[in-house]
Amino acid sequence: MRSVPKHLEVSIWRGDSAGGYFEDFQVPAQKNQTILDVVSWIQQNEDATLSYRYACRVGMCGSCAMMVNGVPRWTCRTHVNKAMKGNRLEVAPLRNMPVIKDLATDMDVFFDKWVKAEGVHHPSKTREDVIEPITGDNIERAKANAGIECINCAVCYAACDTVRGNPNYLGPAALQRAWTVYNDVKDAGKRAVLAAVSGRDGCHNCHTQGSCTLYCPNDLDPMGAIAGLKRATIAAAFKKEVG
Amino acid sequence: MLNLRLYLVQRMSAMIMAPLVLGHIVVMIYANRGGLSTGEILGRTQGSVFWATYYGVFVAVVSLHAAIGLRVILAETTGLKGPALGVFTWGFCLATLLLGGHAVWAVVAP
Amino acid sequence: MIQPHRKHPLWFAHILHRLSGLALALFVPVHFFVLSKAVTNPAALDGFLHWAESPLVKLAEFGLVFLLAVHIFGGLRLLALEFLPWSGPRKTLAAGAVAAGFLISVTFLLRAI
Numbered sequence: 001m002r003s004v005p006k007h008l009e010v011s012i013w014r015g016d017s018a019g020g021y022f023e024d025f026q027v028p029a030q031k032n033q034t035i036l037d038v039v040s041w042i043q044q045n046e047d048a049t050l051s052y053r054y055a056c057r058v059g060m061c062g063s064c065a066m067m068v069n070g071v072p073r074w075t076c077r078t079h080v081n082k083a084m085k086g087n088r089l090e091v092a093p094l095r096n097m098p099v100i101k102d103l104a105t106d107m108d109v110f111f112d113k114w115v116k117a118e119g120v121h122h123p124s125k126t127r128e129d130v131i132e133p134i135t136g137d138n139i140e141r142a143k144a145n146a147g148i149e150c151i152n153c154a155v156c157y158a159a160c161d162t163v164r165g166n167p168n169y170l171g172p173a174a175l176q177r178a179w180t181v182y183n184d185v186k187d188a189g190k191r192a193v194l195a196a197v198s199g200r201d202g203c204h205n206c207h208t209q210g211s212c213t214l215y216c217p218n219d220l221d222p223m224g225a226i227a228g229l230k231r232a233t234i235a236a237a238f239k240k241e242v243g
Numbered sequence: 244m245l246n247l248r249l250y251l252v253q254r255m256s257a258m259i260m261a262p263l264v265l266g267h268i269v270v271m272i273y274a275n276r277g278g279l280s281t282g283e284i285l286g287r288t289q290g291s292v293f294w295a296t297y298y299g300v301f302v303a304v305v306s307l308h309a310a311i312g313l314r315v316i317l318a319e320t321t322g323l324k325g326p327a328l329g330v331f332t333w334g335f336c337l338a339t340l341l342l343g344g345h346a347v348w349a350v351v352a353p
Numbered sequence: 354m355i356q357p358h359r360k361h362p363l364w365f366a367h368i369l370h371r372l373s374g375l376a377l378a379l380f381v382p383v384h385f386f387v388l389s390k391a392v393t394n395p396a397a398l399d400g401f402l403h404w405a406e407s408p409l410v411k412l413a414e415f416g417l418v419f420l421l422a423v424h425i426f427g428g429l430r431l432l433a434l435e436f437l438p439w440s441g442p443r444k445t446l447a448a449g450a451v452a453a454g455f456l457i458s459v460t461f462l463l464r465a466i
Contacts, residue, residue, distance in 0.1 A: 268418065271461060312375075346384075
């Protein structure tokens with residue numbers, strides 16, 4: 001058995017969009033605690049002004065992601081032992097998004113890109129029509145299924161260095177949503193999706209670095225979804241439907 | 244940065260170049276034994292339609308591929324965009340094309 | 354210093370592809386310029402080829418062949434990942450591309466010396 005240290009040495013990023021610094025705290029170690037537990041303990045016992053974001057605490061809502069020792073993680077489902085280096089934790093706001101305060105980032109741009117990528121439903125029926133049954137053995141349905149468990153946590157977006165190099169790049173989450181919508185049998189906007197992801201800041205900028213797929217807490221594969229979009233846009237370009 | 248068209252050019256040029264480059268590597272390994280001389284190179288290439296086509300296609304395609312590759316690196320590392328990025332891309336492409344065309348002419352002209 | 358989130362095989366494969374591509378893109382115009390000397394100034398090309406016999410230049414040539422080989426196999430890996438309906442990172446493919454690059458460039462070096 002590994003001996004449990006009495007305290008964790010925790011550095012928390014403090015500041016706003018203008019800049020900031022790391023502040024050190026000592027947090028009592030528990031046998032079982034998550035990164036979010038550590039951050040909450042500091043806010044409740046050391047500094048009530050510490051800002052951070054969370055809601056469900058069970059990996060459903062996607063609001064608590066942060067950089068932990070330089071790697072993006074969902075903090076409510078990450079055990080301290082999984083992320084700790086020695087006895088140290090460094091917790092910072094997610095990369096690639098402006099900081100509002102301390103550990104809370106402004107995710108507006110991230111969500112705006114979902115709409116820019118046409119990652120929205122384009123209805124093909126009205127409420128008057130009967131509901132069309134889609135069975136589980138439908139190939140498109142299987143492809144769409146691969147991406148629907150996305151919780152919008154922005155871990156992939158924070159991990160992506162193509163976003164880093166081009167802040168307008170739509171990013172892995174929005175493009176994976178676009179791929180899911182594209183494969184939705186009931187969606188009437190396939191051409192709109194392909195046109196939206198084929199622009200200057202679209203899916204073709206992806207360098208297949210794979211950080212999105214590696215760090216996705218739900219084991220989704222945005223890199224594979226983007227490859228799917230690349231193939232679909234090329235096929236459409238040869239049919240003169242896009243480009 | 245890459246839109247669908249530039250991406251297509253980049254991937255298609257890669258597919259055309261792949262067999263040509265593999266062939267070039269084989270020729271390099273074969274020809275380089277015991278050193279190279281101008282006479283040796285010219286003896287193999289001068290007046291050859293095959294080598295003229297081979298390296299002519301390579302020059303055309305590599306000019307596009309290298310220019311688009313540098314464009315992406317430049318855009319992502321320096322933030323350059325707009326007309327300046329286009330001027331760089333097509334300027335580099337044209338310069339490489341001219342230098343390459345001259346080189347092919349130099350080694351295959353009878 | 355490499356940032357922690359970048360320390361994984363596919364990112365290393367990416368940076369290798371980018372740096373080798375950058376070096377090759379800068380080398381290719383120079384290569385063309387030297388070759389064009391074959392007609393305009395054969396003596397200069399022979400002088401250059403003679404200079405290219407020195408061990409240090411041979412080593413640099415080995416480096417160039419390695420960059421070329423690793424870029425082409427890395428590129429074939431990317432084409433496969435993008436155009437074949439595969440999923441997942443395929444780390445073995447990235448390792449294989451680097452291995453093939455080494456194999457070819459070492460063959461070149463052994464033949465050249």
